[in-house]
Amino acid sequence: MRAFHQSRGIESAAETISVIVRSCSPDRLPFLDEALFSLATQEWTHLEVLVMLQTPSEAFSKAAQALTEAFAWPREASARVIAVPIEAGADGRVHLLNQGLHAAKGRYVAFLDDDDVVYPKIYTRLIERLRVHEAASLAASGCRMARVDERGGQTYISKKYPSGFAHAGSSKFDLLRDNFIPIHAYVVDRWRCDPAALRFDETSPPLEDYEFLLNLAADHTFDLDLILEPLCEYRMHAGNSIWVNDGDVGRQALIPSLPLQRARHAMESRRLAARLVMTYEEWAHTLGHRQVPTRPPPAVPPAPGPEASSPAPAPDATPRGPLEVELQMERRLHQAARWTYRALDRSGPLGRGVYRLFARHPNRR
């Protein structure tokens, strides 16, 4: 994988993170302004910012160019606008991502929609996680949700929700239930990825990011240690392509748009057939043991996830062996596997031995 990227002249960009920002309409320039400001003030300064515009008019192109060049980018950073011609009437958002991936030069890659923002430390923290966790190809953080009202061109944040998507999941396995990792909440290390996996399916908007994560999760290790720590913000507003105002004025709620509802329905069969490879470490993390088996477990276990049928087991004071177990599990076996794991886990060394007999041996990455 590394050789593939070296052949494209990326060796010199080992410290660089390429951030792909997509924008499809000049109406969203005020949002794009804030998205770029959040990138220009990042603590991680080795940035390559790629602003991908869908079939822009000359005016849109000039305005986006002026906006991008206005910021005081760090010395080590670069920012450029790339116009992507897309067939009239087509939804080119996914194509913009793939074109951005093709143009990106950095070892690390991240994405940012033009109406969201990232907090100043996000790339520093996530790249640090990837450096510490050498098996991980992707590191993700938590994400806060904000409700944005727009009137007369002014942005007004009416509400921020502290926990964001944490209710929807916190482990790789939870991806089989729903996507809880927004597209701008993770960083991918391209040197640790199969190049074929680094592509978005252009037939599945608006859930192309979910499809991308499921594909990547099938064969790559994720680091989700920061999943409960919000390092970015998902902004919901009526102009968002997947949320619309509830017709009930009194509720003032945002509900999934029809395209989003249709896409979720289409994803259902995909989700049921999804296969994940998880390391023993990721299994432990899923069940609340947040440290690798070779290290002593934490003194106080975290609260169990929403699907837990019983409280998380008390941490085992005895350090486990170094064995990593990779499991291939279909979703319908998910719950049974969790119960089995816990039962064997509680039965001590004999249970763990029986468990290992039935688990595939690791194919270390």
Next chain:
Amino acid sequence: MGAAIRVGCVRFNNSRFELERFSASLGVAARMAAAKGVDVGLIVIDNGASSGWPATGLDEIHLKTEGNIGFGAGANRILRRAMADPDTESVILANPDGAFHPMCIVRLWEASRNSPHALIEGRQFPEEHPKTYDRITGATLWASGACLLLPRPLIEALGGFDERFFLYMEDIDLSWRARLQGLGVRMAPSALFMHDVMHRPPRPAIDRLNLLSQRALAHKWREPSMQRRIEAEILRRGFYDATEDMPELAGEVINDPRTVAVTGFVYPDHWAPGRW
């Protein structure tokens, strides 16, 4: 001719990275203001031992360091120096660990032209303060000193910050005094200033200073029940063993029946109604 706007910065042990980011962003924002015919200069005072100052390309004045005299006292030195120049129309105080949006100074200046006697706060980004503000007028109960425009008439009317507040609460006190005198306090939501206040490690020494300032605020504005609550919290945190050991509360106390209409003691979380 002197600068119409002076940006004032109180430094304290800031890193080179922070100062470079601040300076670069100030340079860009000042150029945008100059394009609108507004000259911008800079006044700096160092309360600590910050790394060298990167050049901004602006007319800079570096005040003599007097040690760590606190934010309010440092800011007052800046305000006095700025007001000594008759050309200065307003001062923008800005935290050196932040960064200006390119249009920040322009938008603060435009907001000030609409409300020439008001304190104008730049909206902190990406994590703004949750206090409410009027969506049409920008009116709010208090303005944060992280990015704050003070026009000359207001500085002359209020005389600057109350230096009994070493760190924290001086901006809230200034805002309440402004409102008591019928002067406005406004948010300029389109004037963005990056200020990262999230994910900070625990800082007991700073928390202690914050609570002591809150105590002084409650004493000054005659809120004895709030003062007792804060003192209980100080004792609970172990910063002092007894109330008698806490610093003496001295200085002017405000005796004005209108204080209940301008203060925000009923909102102890944010000192104003909060949106979240």
